[in-house]
Amino acid sequence: MAYVIYSDKCNLCGKCVEECPLQAISREGDDVVIDPEICTECGYCADICPEGAIRGQ
Numbered sequence: 797m798a799y800v801i802y803s804d805k806c807n808l809c810g811k812c813v814e815e816c817p818l819q820a821i822s823r824e825g826d827d828v829v830i831d832p833e834i835c836t837e838c839g840y841c842a843d844i845c846p847e848g849a850i851r852g853q
């Protein structure tokens with residue numbers, strides 16, 4: 797399952813960027829994005845995002 801960050805819900809708190817164990821998430825301008833080349837789809841970021849902005853597809 798690929799994980800996607802929905803920018804309309806994200807408040808740019810940075811929690812997922814700091815806590816992804818593989819550092820697969822980064823800030824790009826006014827968006828936070830997941831690098832699918834690095835992400836192992838563990839789902840941790842979706843669990844910890846306080847806004848529910850990360851979902852598996």
Ligand code: SF4
Nearest residue numbers: 806807809810812845
């Ligand atoms: S944890 Fe959620 S709200 Fe915070 S930056 Fe990441 S996606 Fe956005």
Ligand code: SF4
Nearest residue numbers: 816835836838839841
């Ligand atoms: S699913 Fe896991 S590896 Fe992928 S971005 Fe989220 S925390 Fe990082």
